[in-house]
Amino acid sequence: xxxxxLMKGNEVIAEAAIRCGCDGYFGYPITPQxxxxxxxxxxxxxxxxxxxxxxxxxxxxxxHMVYGGAGAGKRVMTSSSSPGISLxxxxxxxxxGSELPCVIVNVQRxxxxxxxxxxxxxxxxxxxxxxGHGDYSLLVxxxxxxxxxxxxxxxxxxxxxxxxxxxMILADGVIGQMMEKVTLIEQRPRWTNEQIxxxxxxxxxxxxxxxRKKHVITSLEMDALMMEKYNLRLQAKYLQMKQDxxxxxxxxxxxxxxxxxxxxxAARICQKTVQIARAKGVKVGLIRPITxxxxxxxxxxxxxxxxxxxISVEFNAGQMVYDIRLAVNGVTRxxxxxxxxxxxxxxxxxxxxxxxxx
Amino acid sequence: MTEEIxxxxxxxxxxxxxxKILAYSGVIQDQEVAWFPSYGPEMRGGTANVTVxxxxxxISSPILHQFDTVIILxxxxxxxxxxxxxxxGTLLYDPNGIIHHPTRTxxxxxxxxxxxxxxxxxNAMTFNMIVLGAFLKAKPVVKLENVKKGLEKSLPxxxxxxxxxxxxxxxxxxxxxxVVHTANAL
Numbered sequence: 001x002x003x004x005x006l007m008k009g010n011e012v013i014a015e016a017a018i019r020c021g022c023d024g025y026f027g028y029p030i031t032p033q034x035x036x037x038x039x040x041x042x043x044x045x046x047x048x049x050x051x052x053x054x055x056x057x058x059x060x061x062x063x064h065m066v067y068g069g070a071g072a073g074k075r076v077m078t079s080s081s082s083p084g085i086s087l088x089x090x091x092x093x094x095x096x097g098s099e100l101p102c103v104i105v106n107v108q109r110x111x112x113x114x115x116x117x118x119x120x121x122x123x124x125x126x127x128x129x130x131x132g133h134g135d136y137s138l139l140v141x142x143x144x145x146x147x148x149x150x151x152x153x154x155x156x157x158x159x160x161x162x163x164x165x166x167x168m169i170l171a172d173g174v175i176g177q178m179m180e181k182v183t184l185i186e187q188r189p190r191w192t193n194e195q196i197x198x199x200x201x202x203x204x205x206x207x208x209x210x211x212r213k214k215h216v217i218t219s220l221e222m223d224a225l226m227m228e229k230y231n232l233r234l235q236a237k238y239l240q241m242k243q244d245x246x247x248x249x250x251x252x253x254x255x256x257x258x259x260x261x262x263x264x265x266a267a268r269i270c271q272k273t274v275q276i277a278r279a280k281g282v283k284v285g286l287i288r289p290i291t292x293x294x295x296x297x298x299x300x301x302x303x304x305x306x307x308x309x310x311i312s313v314e315f316n317a318g319q320m321v322y323d324i325r326l327a328v329n330g331v332t333r334x335x336x337x338x339x340x341x342x343x344x345x346x347x348x349x350x351x352x353x354x355x356x357x358x
Numbered sequence: 359m360t361e362e363i364x365x366x367x368x369x370x371x372x373x374x375x376x377x378k379i380l381a382y383s384g385v386i387q388d389q390e391v392a393w394f395p396s397y398g399p400e401m402r403g404g405t406a407n408v409t410v411x412x413x414x415x416x417i418s419s420p421i422l423h424q425f426d427t428v429i430i431l432x433x434x435x436x437x438x439x440x441x442x443x444x445x446x447g448t449l450l451y452d453p454n455g456i457i458h459h460p461t462r463t464x465x466x467x468x469x470x471x472x473x474x475x476x477x478x479x480x481n482a483m484t485f486n487m488i489v490l491g492a493f494l495k496a497k498p499v500v501k502l503e504n505v506k507k508g509l510e511k512s513l514p515x516x517x518x519x520x521x522x523x524x525x526x527x528x529x530x531x532x533x534x535x536x537v538v539h540t541a542n543a544l
Contacts, residue, residue, distance in 0.1 A: 006382055174421065178392060178394045179392070179393035179394075180417075269421050272419035272422075275418060347418075349423070
């Protein structure tokens with residue numbers, strides 16, 4: 001059993017990073033996630049575990065520092081909020097193209113542009129459909145509690161190295177700023193250079209010795225046929241993720257006539273809506289995608305023939321709703337309800353939206 | 359037991375830290391807790407509010423439209439949150455600076471003159487703890503001894519010498535709670 005604390009989601013990202021043996025954090029401050037670096041700077045892990053914490057000159061610099069660290073087989077990460085993630089998009093595409101493991105945290109705020117500092121989920125498409133150029137996918141985890149902010153840093157590094165792929169933790173300002181109880185893992189050691197050489201299975205640039213071939217980290221391939229082959233390998237990897245890594249939570253769906261689908265803090269709000277509506281005798285359930293890529297389409301399809309309507313509840317103009325429609329494939333009705341630009345709906349607003357579809 | 363509370367007023371009144379101390383006290387009492395702030399970019403002078411939920415059960419939404427208790431510490435918050443008290447819920451407010459006093463009859467309305475009392479104590483910093491004391495008199499959702507432990511947990515060590523003053527403020531709050539109106543039971 002680990003240590004029980006009362007912490008903000010953002011603070012927990014920092015604690016979890018240190019405790020799981022992260023080697024480096026590179027970031028640039030932006031509301032509503034500045035507490036991540038603030039907490040790291042307060043905890044001074046370079047004096048204990050040897051973890052590097054560096055405030056780069058920009059988000060662009062920080063994502064490329066992540067590229068460098070990841071290329072050396074180190075467990076490295078960054079965090080930002082929406083406009084900062086847009087600045088990182090090029091670097092994220094390069095990381096995916098070079099098959100480098102890392103964890104990227106996006107504590108979303110309202111956009112587009114500079115937007116607002118209030119919570120949002122408007123980066124769903126950016127996170128799950130690319131964001132940068134090229135045919136790539138990130139593994140995207142959507143925490144709905146402060147405990148999951150902690151757990152997904154640890155899980156994120158595991159998955160990043162399992163697939164040699166960047167993992168994004170797609171949080172939002174609510175989860176980042178909220179305080180809840182959290183159980184922290186015990187401190188784990190950072191990997192030694194020998195462990196990195198063993199674990200990275202012949203790809204990390206750990207320093208060429210006379211007895212091995214050189215390791216090259218690149219996303220460049222001038223031969224189109226070779227590049228296509230390389231793309232096919234990436235796609236095979238994404239297919240593997242779709243088969244093995246889908247995560248979701250199902251609440252009260254077995255007898256449900258209506259199912260709300262929501263991720264992150266929207267799912268917390270919907271949980272309350274389910275409680276309120278169930279108390280009035282409405283048969284409503286909730287599916288919470290935990291992985292946004294790979295999307296839990298099979299479980300949604302499983303319930304499609306039983307329900308009158310799915311309602312996608314999002315803090316955006318309706319982005320995930322299209323993934324639900326693909327999963328449902330016309331079998332039943334799929335609608336959207338949401339608020340935008342930093343406004344967060346209350347449980348009764350979601351209930352009113354639900355009532356419209358009776 | 360589930361108690362859903364919002365504390366609303368100006369930035370600088372110690373609203374977020376009051377919520378934090380309440381949340382820490384809940385943790386010490388082995389409750390589930392959620393603390394969710396809402397504030398603008400200003401450090402002081404803007405409106406600020408914080409939702410605190412204490413419960414024996416797992417907490418669902420930290421975003422709520424109705425509260426068991428609404429604690430109001432300025433006029434803007436009165437305008438915004440009087441209607442957010444659940445029927446038969448509780449509204450606790452400091453009349454200092456309030457022009458339009460609450461008018462609902464289906465809720466319990468309580469007053470604490472914390473702004474005056476903290477000046478009398480000679481320390482404006484105790485304002486929020488006077489309010490917290492009054493709240494806990496009305497709704498003893500956490501034990502005072504756990505609030506003391508909560509203070510120890512939430513305050514940095516260098517401020518621990520101020521704990522006795524804060525405890526005194528809590529007591530002053532407890533003694534000076536006034537009942538304006540009692541809601542009829544449903």
